[in-house]
Amino acid sequence: MEAVPRKTTIREVARAAGVGIGTISRVLNSSSQVSWKTRARVLDAIRRLGFRPNAQARRILKKRAEMVCFLLSNRDFLHPFHARILQGVESYASGMKQHVLFAALHYSPRTPPEKIDLPPVLQEHGLIDGVILAGTIYPNLLRRIEGIQMPFVALSNNVMGMDDVQQFDQVGFDDLNGTLQATRYLISKGHRRIVFAGDVSYPWLQRRFEGYGRGMREQKLKPVLITARNVPSFGDFGQESVGRILSGRSRPTAVVAGNDEIAYGLWRALCRRGVKVPDEISLVGFDDREEAVLMDPPLSTVCVHKEEIGETCMKMLLERLHHPQMAFSQRVLPTEFLIRGSVRQL
Amino acid sequence: MEAVPRKTTIREVARAAGVGIGTISRVLNSSSQVSWKTRARVLDAIRRLGFRPNAQARRILKKRAEMVCFLLSNRDFLHPFHARILQGVESYASGMKQHVLFAALHYSPRTPPEKIDLPPVLQEHGLIDGVILAGTIYPNLLRRIEGIQMPFVALSNNVMGMDDVQQFDQVGFDDLNGTLQATRYLISKGHRRIVFAGDVSYPWLQRRFEGYGRGMREQKLKPVLITARNVPSFGDFGQESVGRILSGRSRPTAVVAGNDEIAYGLWRALCRRGVKVPDEISLVGFDDREEAVLMDPPLSTVCVHKEEIGETCMKMLLERLHHPQMAFSQRVLPTEFLIRGSVRQL
C-alpha cells in the first residue's frame, strides 16, 4: 500500500518487467498463455508499481462499457420501492462484473420524443451499454430511447398509455393476482361486503381493481369501487374516501386498498372516527412498504419482491446485450399476500 | 430519429462534412473558433448521421472520468436515509455534468486494509475520479481507499472507532445539537423527568445522548440513560426497554429516543400496555423517517436534511478533485427539531 502515482501506465510496467507491453496486457487478461516465469515477473512489477489498468482504454477496444444506467423518471424521491429495485440491479450486476450508474430524469408525457432532454450519459455513446427504465414511463420516452438505439428493459408496472402489444423487454409483477389473493382471503374469513379504494385512472390501480373484482365475482359478490380523482396524495385519498366507505346503507366489513399509502390514510381516518381495525373493519394494502409492520395491528398486504425485480431487469438487459436480435420478452413476477393482523375472522 | 448504426465515428462525420476530424472535435467541444459556415456543415452532418461522440475516448484524453462512485458499505438494504442522500448526490452531480455510479460493499472491520475486496470499479483506474463513502466506515476501509490513492469524502456520522483527529474530508450532521434542541423543547413544555433510550455503544447514539445530557444539565436536571446491548434491532430495543422506563420509582414524563426506530418500538410497546402517547408519556425521535408523520399522533423528531447532505458530499468531492492539495475539511450540517403531536404540555 505504498504511495503510488496513479498515472502508472502499462508501458512503465513493461519496462520494469523487461517485457513488451503486449505481454502485460496478456497477463492482465489471462487470455493466451504466458510462461510461468514471465507471468511472475510481470505480476511482481505490477505490484511494485501499484499498477491499476485504465478501464476506459480497455473499454474502448472491447466496445463494451460493462455499465448500465438505472434511470428513474418523474420521481421526486428515490422511494424505498425503487431503492430496493436499484439494489437488486446492483447486486446482480456486480456478480456479472457490470457497473450501475444512477440517473434521474423529469419529463412531460406531452414533449415530442426527440425533444426529451436525456441525461448526458444517454446522449454520449460508449459510456453505458443499456438502460433500465424505472419510474413512470410514457410512450414518448420509449420512442426517445429507441431513437438513440439504446438497448433497454422497462419496469412495466408504471408504463402509461400503452394497452396494446408492447414491443420491448419488460419486467413487472402481478398486480391482478395480488388483489385476487387478498380478496379470496377476505372472503375465506367470512367477509362479504368488501370495497376497493383507489384511483383507477392509474393503470396499476386499475389492474388491482380488476383482481379484486374477479375475486368478488367468483363468489357472486358485487364489486364496489371507491374512487376519486385529483387528490394530492394517496394518503389524502385514504382520508377523503373514508367518509364514503362508512356512509353507505350497509357498511362494508373490509376494504382492499389500492396500495399501502391509501391503507394508511384510511387507517388514520378510521382511528380518528373511533372505528377500530380490525375489530370493526378489516383492511388490506398492497406493496408491503416497510411501515406495514409498524402499524398496530400490522397491515396485511400484498408483497412485491423488489430485489428480485431488479435482478430480473438486469439479467434481461444482459441477455438483450448478448443477443440483440432476440425476440422481446415480458416477465411477470408473482406477488404474495402476507397475512398479518389487520383482518378479522367474521 | 432515423435508425442509426451506433458505431458512427468522428471520421465518418468528417468525410460527410468534407472536413478534417480535428474540426469535428472542435465544434463538439466548442473550444476554439470555427467559421460559421463550417460549423453549420459539421452540425448538419452530425445530425444526418446521428453521431454521438464516444465518451470513453474523450475521457481517456481528458484524464477525467467525470464520474464518481457512491459506495454503500455494510448495509443489507438501500434504506430511505441513504437513498435520499444518493439522490442529493445525483442531483448536484448532474448539474455539474458528473455521473454517479452506485456500488455496494460488505467487509469486516477486522480485515487488514489491503485484503478488503473492493468492487471492480475501485480496482481499475480511470473509471471514476473519486468516491463518496456511505454506510458504516471503519478505519481499515479508510486505509484501503487511501492506499489506492482514490480521492474520497466520507459521510461522517457512521464513522466508527476514530475519535481523534480525522485527516480526511467528511460531511455530517449535528447529532448533539439535535437532541439538545429536543430536550430543551421538552423542558420548555414543563417536563422534568426525561430519559434517553438508546444503545450508546454506537458513536452516533453516544453523541445524541450527550446532546440530551447537556440539555438536562443546563437546567440542573439529572440525565438518565436507558441502554442495552446485543438487541437484534432498534425496534426491539424500544420494546425491551419500555419495562425499565415504566418501572422506576418516579415514572418519567418524556422519553428522548435515540432514533425513530427506537421511538416506534417504544410507542408500540406503550400502546400494548395501554399507556397513551402523549397523554401519559411524551415521546421524541431522531431522523424524521417517512413513517414519522404516519404515526398517530405524528412523532416529534429531529430532522436531517438528507438531500443536502448528499449535495454537500458531491460538492466537497468536486472541490477535492480540483484542488488535490487543499487542506481536509469537515462540514457539519445543522439538524432541526420538528414539533408535531407526540409531546404534551404539562
Place this chain on the structure above:
DNA sequence: CTGAAAGCGCTTACAG
C-alpha cells in the same frame, strides 16, 4: 511464448 506494430475513437498542439 512474446515483441513490434497497427489500431480503438477521440483531443490537441503544430503548422500553415
Place this chain on the structure above:
DNA sequence: CTGAAAGCGCTTACAG
C-alpha cells in the same frame, strides 16, 4: 480558421 499528425492507454492479430 483548419488539416495532418502525434498521442492517450490499452488490445490484438501478425510474425517469429
